[in-house]
Every structure is written in structure tokens, then in C-alpha cells.
Amino acid sequence: MEKKVVLVTGASGYLGGRLCRALFNSGHHVKAFVRRTSDVSSLTPPTDGGSNGGTLELVYGDVTDYQSLLQACSGCHVIFHAAALVEHWLPDPSRFFPVNVGGLKNVLQAYKEAGTIEKIVYTSSFFALGPTDGYVADETQIHPGKFFCTEYEKSKAIADKVALDAASEGLPIVLVYPGVIYGPGKVTTANTVANIMIERFNGRLPGYTGQANDRCSFSHVDDVVDGHIAAMDKGKPGERYLLTGQNASLKEVLDIAAMITQTKKPSFGIPIFILEVYGWISVLLSKINGKSPLISPPMVRVIKHQWSYSCDKAKAELDYHPRSLKEGLSEVLPWLKNLGLIKY
Structure with missing residues (x-):
């Protein structure tokens, strides 16, 4: 395999690291x-050479600062553009667009x-394709743009159009759309x-959230x-x-999760209207304590829809082999337990 000089934006993030x-x-x-x-604790320590010849260099800047980005691109063969502002709610929703749209344009x-x-x-997002109520979508789906559950979704849908326009102009851009990403790493x-x-395992989520037919791709x-x-x-x-x-x-x-941990399954569902009330209360508390709310009105809007997708194209063309939830959660739950974040 040819060794390349690659730039990773969003390198301190959960996926980027x-x-x-x-x-x-x-x-x-x-x-x-x-x-x-940025908190760079999740990155491999900077080095002048690993046993396999790999090297890691910290380059400072911001995707919204064009000159710092251009300087970072010097001598690079590949850019992985993974930088994004990922939140279901922010007190100032206008913050999404300079990063998620402006950063891509830069x-x-x-x-x-x-x-x-x-x-x-x-790195786009399944949100950029829009909901899939009653069916499983593939890469041919374009966000209808009639409504958006969150401002993050709106920003990624707009950025998706920017990326597709660039591809139509001949830029060598490959678009990838992860589902709900989970696993060990930054919480x-x-x-x-x-x-x-x-x-759930600290007793703050006593029942099921969402509706019986809500589906996401994990x-x-x-x-x-x-x-x-x-x-x-x-x-x-x-291609997408x-x-x-x-x-x-x-x-x-x-x-x-209950099966893996041999604990009791939640015995009841939490009605949507309860989640909506809790979402509004959480947002009000967030404005006081400055902490990001676990549930917000935009997140409840997401829960009301289905987000199911097929990765058959990636399996065929990229040799992509996603693991099952059972396999993935069997790794995640002991990891959270070892960190002392959950008990079971």
C-alpha cells in the first residue's frame, strides 16, 4: 500500500481521533x-516514526479559518474532512453553519x-439524506428539504448539496454517511x-424511549x-x-444491552409527550448550568421518525463489514463498566 500524507480535520473528535x-x-x-x-488526549502521541513507518503531526488551526486550513494542506495527498459541530441542540443554532457548511467550502x-x-x-451523516419513514433508504435518496428535525440536520443537508455540486464539477470527493456512531472512545x-x-444503568432512564416502530441505523x-x-x-x-x-x-x-449484562429489561415505554416536556425542562436547565441536555425538543422530533438505511453499496464496493449491535455492545458495555461510568 502506498504511504500518503493525509490531513484529518476534526482530529480531536470522537471519530477523528x-x-x-x-x-x-x-x-x-x-x-x-x-x-x-482542543482536547487531544485521544490522539496517539506525536512521533517521528512508528514501527510501521507511520507518523503523526499535530497541526493547529480551524476549518473556519481558511488560511490555517490551506497551510495545513501543504504537501497533502488526501483530506479526510471529518470536522463537524455535532449537537442535537445549541442555544445559538447559527453556530452550525460556519463549521458544517463553511468548513466544507473552505x-x-x-x-x-x-x-x-x-x-x-x-464525512457527511445519515441526517443529510433525511428520514426513512416506512422504508429502508440507499445512496440515491436526497433530503427532501421540506422540514428538519434539528439545525444540525439542516446544516448537513445543505453541506451535502455543496459536496455533490463539487463532485459534479469534477472534484475528487467521496462522500461517506455514517449512521448513529457508537463504540469505545470519547464520551x-x-x-x-x-x-x-x-x-440507563444509572437509573435515570427507567423505560423505553421513542415509539415501537422507531428505527435508526447503528x-x-x-x-x-x-x-x-x-x-x-x-x-x-x-460517489456516495x-x-x-x-x-x-x-x-x-x-x-x-439487558441480555448482554444479564439485567432486567425496561418494563414500560415513556410516552412521547413526557419526553417533550422533559426536553423543554432539560433545555431550560441547560441554559442555567451550561451543560448539554441529553434530551431536547429537536431530539424528540428525531425520535418520531425512522432513519433506516442500506449499506449494500459500501459492502460491495468498499468491502465494508459492519458488526451487529450484539457484537458491538458486547464491547461497549464492559468498556463503560471499566471506566466506572456504569454498574451491572
């Missing part, structure tokens, strides 16, 4: 693009100016499943990382690949 480590372990020279205020401009970049792998807002398990973080690297090696420019996994309801997720 694990992507940097995998690229480093594959022997590439990794430029980890981080802000000076990456595309930097590609044109840098002159050495052979491929861009852009950030983006690690939704870990947060749900923490609430992707283990390491499968998504493998999919990104395969998109660099095998992905066709201009769903890096999703098992489609399941939140009830099924909690039932699998």
Missing part, C-alpha cells in the same frame, strides 16, 4: 488538524489552491449510545473508520457510500 490512529497504524503520515484549545477551496491533493473523503455528545447506556466507530480508509483506497470520486449498520429501535438496543 480513531481515524488518525488507524491511519497512523497503516503507516501513513497523518496531519491531525486541531484547535489549540476544504474545497483549499483543494483547488493546494495543488497536491488527490482525493477528499468527506462526547456524538457518542449517543454510550450516553444512553450511562443514563454504526460501530471502528467499522466507520475502516469504511473511511476503504473510501480513500477504493471509493470512486463523486452509506457506512451504516444494523437498523434497530431504541427498544431493541436496550433489550440487547
Whole structure:
């Protein structure tokens, strides 16, 4: 395999950190693009050479600061654009667009100016395709744009159009769409499943949330990382690949967790109107204590819809092999237990 100089934006994030480590372990020279205020504890320590020839270099800047991004692109062959503001609610929703849309536009401009970049792998989101109420969607789905559950969803749908327009102009961009990412790593807002398990096993989530037919596509973080690297090696420019996994309801997720831990399953469902009230209260408390709410009105709107997708194309073209929820949660739950975040 040819060793490349790769830039990873969002390198200090939940997905970005694990992507940097995998690229480093594959022997590439990794430029980890981080802000000076970022927590870089999840990144492999900067080094001048691993046993496999991989190197990791911290490069400081921000995707909203074009000059710092352009400088970071110097000498790079591949950009993994994984930087995004991932929250279901923010007190100032306008913050999503400079990062999620403006950041992508800056990456595309930097590609044109840098002159050495052979491929861009852009991390989108299943949200960019829109809900799938009553069916399973594939890469042909375009977000209808008639309504958005969250401002994050809206920003990713707009960015998706920017990326597709760039592809139509001939830019070598490959679009990948993870599902709900879960697995070991940083317990950030983006690690939704870990947060749900923490609430469940600490007694703060006594019942099922959502509706009987709600479904999401769950992707283990390491499968998504493998999919990104395969998109660099095998992905066709201009193509979209769903890096999703098992489609399941939140009830099924909690039932699998109960089976793995040999604990009692939740015995009742929490009605949507209760979640809506709790969401509004959580947002009000968030404005006081500054902590991100676990549930918010936009998150409740997400729960009211289905988000089921097929990853058959990625399986066929990228050799993508997502693990089952049972397999993934069998790793996540002991990990959370060892951290002291849950007990069972």
C-alpha cells in the first residue's frame, strides 16, 4: 500500500481521533488538524516514526479559518474532512453553519489552491439524506428539504448539496454517511449510545424511549473508520457510500444491552409527550448550568421518525463489514463498566 500524507480535520473528535490512529497504524503520515484549545488526549502521541513507518503531526488551526486550513494542506495527498459541530441542540443554532457548511467550502477551496491533493473523503451523516419513514433508504435518496428535525440536520443537508455540486464539477470527493456512531472512545455528545447506556444503568432512564416502530441505523466507530480508509483506497470520486449498520429501535438496543449484562429489561415505554416536556425542562436547565441536555425538543422530533438505511453499496464496493449491535455492545458495555461510568 502506498504511504500518503493525509490531513484529518476534526482530529480531536470522537471519530477523528480513531481515524488518525488507524491511519497512523497503516503507516501513513497523518496531519491531525486541531484547535489549540482542543482536547487531544485521544490522539496517539506525536512521533517521528512508528514501527510501521507511520507518523503523526499535530497541526493547529480551524476549518473556519481558511488560511490555517490551506497551510495545513501543504504537501497533502488526501483530506479526510471529518470536522463537524455535532449537537442535537445549541442555544445559538447559527453556530452550525460556519463549521458544517463553511468548513466544507473552505476544504474545497483549499483543494483547488493546494495543488497536491488527490482525493477528499468527506464525512457527511445519515441526517443529510433525511428520514426513512416506512422504508429502508440507499445512496440515491436526497433530503427532501421540506422540514428538519434539528439545525444540525439542516446544516448537513445543505453541506451535502455543496459536496455533490463539487463532485459534479469534477472534484475528487467521496462522500461517506455514517449512521448513529457508537463504540469505545470519547464520551462526547456524538457518542449517543454510550450516553444512553450511562443514563440507563444509572437509573435515570427507567423505560423505553421513542415509539415501537422507531428505527435508526447503528454504526460501530471502528467499522466507520475502516469504511473511511476503504473510501480513500477504493471509493470512486463523486460517489456516495452509506457506512451504516444494523437498523434497530431504541427498544431493541436496550433489550440487547439487558441480555448482554444479564439485567432486567425496561418494563414500560415513556410516552412521547413526557419526553417533550422533559426536553423543554432539560433545555431550560441547560441554559442555567451550561451543560448539554441529553434530551431536547429537536431530539424528540428525531425520535418520531425512522432513519433506516442500506449499506449494500459500501459492502460491495468498499468491502465494508459492519458488526451487529450484539457484537458491538458486547464491547461497549464492559468498556463503560471499566471506566466506572456504569454498574451491572
